[in-house]
Amino acid sequence: MTTDRRAPAxxxxxxxxxxxxxxxxxxxxxxxxxARQRASVAGRLWQTLVWALMVFFxxxxxxxxxxxxxxxxxxxxxxxxxxxxxxxxWYAQAWRDFQLASVxxxxxxxxxxxxxxxxxxxxxxxxxxxxxxxxxKRLAMLIFLLPLMVPPxxxxxxxxxxxxxxxxAGTLWGVILANLVPALPFVILVMTPFIEQIDPNxxxxxxxxxxxxxxxxxxVLLPLLVPGMLAAGLLVLVRTIGxxxxxxxxxxxxxxxxxVALYYAVFSTGVRAPQSIDAMAMIYMAITxxxxxxxLQFVSPTQIVSRVKEQRR
Numbered sequence: 001m002t003t004d005r006r007a008p009a010x011x012x013x014x015x016x017x018x019x020x021x022x023x024x025x026x027x028x029x030x031x032x033x034x035a036r037q038r039a040s041v042a043g044r045l046w047q048t049l050v051w052a053l054m055v056f057f058x059x060x061x062x063x064x065x066x067x068x069x070x071x072x073x074x075x076x077x078x079x080x081x082x083x084x085x086x087x088x089x090w091y092a093q094a095w096r097d098f099q100l101a102s103v104x105x106x107x108x109x110x111x112x113x114x115x116x117x118x119x120x121x122x123x124x125x126x127x128x129x130x131x132x133x134x135x136x137k138r139l140a141m142l143i144f145l146l147p148l149m150v151p152p153x154x155x156x157x158x159x160x161x162x163x164x165x166x167x168x169a170g171t172l173w174g175v176i177l178a179n180l181v182p183a184l185p186f187v188i189l190v191m192t193p194f195i196e197q198i199d200p201n202x203x204x205x206x207x208x209x210x211x212x213x214x215x216x217x218x219x220v221l222l223p224l225l226v227p228g229m230l231a232a233g234l235l236v237l238v239r240t241i242g243x244x245x246x247x248x249x250x251x252x253x254x255x256x257x258x259x260v261a262l263y264y265a266v267f268s269t270g271v272r273a274p275q276s277i278d279a280m281a282m283i284y285m286a287i288t289x290x291x292x293x294x295x296l297q298f299v300s301p302t303q304i305v306s307r308v309k310e311q312r313r
Contacts, residue, residue, distance in 0.1 A: 065285070072278040090275040091283070097272070098265055098280055100258075106172070107257040110247075111240045113176045114183050115233045122187030123229060129188065130195035145189060147182040152245040155181070160249035170252030178246040186239065187232045194228035234295035241288050258284050 072090055074083030094100065129141060147155065159178060160169055168174035198221070206216040244259050251260050262284055265277050 068278045068281055071275055072282045074275060090273065090279040093273070094276040094279040094283070097276060098261055100261075100280070100283065102254075103256060103258055103261045106255055107241065109172060110175050110179060110255075110257055111237055114179045114240045115237050117176070117180055118183040118187045118236050119229055119233050122184050122232070123191055123225065125184075126188045126191035127195050130192050131200065141192075144185045147185050148189065152182065152243070156246045156249045159246075163250055169250050170255060172255050174250045175247055175255050175257070178250040179240050179243050181246065182243070183236045183240060186236055190232040190235065191225075191228050195225070198224050231295070234291065238288065238291050238295055241291065258287070 070083065071077055073086045073088060075085035075087050077083035125144070129137065129144075156178070159181070163169040163174050163178070168177065202220055202224075203216060206220050211219070241257075242259060243257075244263065247257050247260050248263065251257065256264070262277075262280055265272065265280055
């Protein structure tokens with residue numbers, strides 16, 4: 001009697017090998033599980049590192065602000081953990097020495113005029129860009145946004161040179177026009193996607209019911225535009241309060257805004273108490289922070305980004 005010792009076929013070998021790999025408990029799935037564990041550990045380490053950097057950055061910012069705030073109310077602070085005493089005398093001295101009453105009045109005039117003019121001019125331009133399709137629309141939008149994309153120093157120095165030649169530099173209107181250059185494109189950037197969300201069929205419906213252009217604007221379009229106009233105006237207000245370069249190039253002794261006056265207080269000649277300068281810095285920061293908090297109640301930066309993305313889609 002003979003025994004069949006035929007060698008197994010290659011297909012049988014592959015099937016048996018595959019079956020042996022798929023048997024539970026033989027340790028074949030351990031490499032994949034270990035890879036997932038290493039990826040999970042790496043992800044946790046990366047997340048921890050990011051949070052540590054954020055906490056370190058925020059802690060430094062908070063400590064810097066706290067140092068300025070404490071020094072602005074300190075009687076004397078040198079070589080000790082805390083000041084020897086606290087007083088509000090430096091705020092009164094800063095108000096007198098730096099003539100903050102007139103500086104704040106100039107700031108209010110400049111900021112108010114820039115907000116009003118940028119909204120009045122920017123909303124119609126944004127409405128035209130949102131509703132009208134024409135060749136070169138992307139190029140026109142790019143030209144409008146150039147003052148936002150390039151540093152203010154790039155066009156601020158030539159603009160100030162021209163203003164000095166025509167006699168506008170040093171005047172209140174010169175400072176207003178200089179700050180209007182980046183403010184107007186910013187309003188257009190905010191309002192264009194906002195207007196695109198308004199249904200154009202509303203105008204057709206208003207026309208059907210007999211509304212003329214003025215009535216359509218007054219009773220239909222304007223109520224829908226008010227939230228966007230308010231948000232754009234508040235954001236322009238915050239930007240204008242902090243706009244240093246263009247104001248510094250075009251302002252004179254009587255037309256300095258608060259941020260420029262703070263710069264001159266720090267770097268001007270003469271002996272000045274650092275506590276009074278810190279008090280002036282705290283006044284500037286408090287005014288800016290109040291308007292930022294008010295602006296954030298009406299608009300979120302993430303909403304603006306999402307609207308721009310939807311516009312590109």
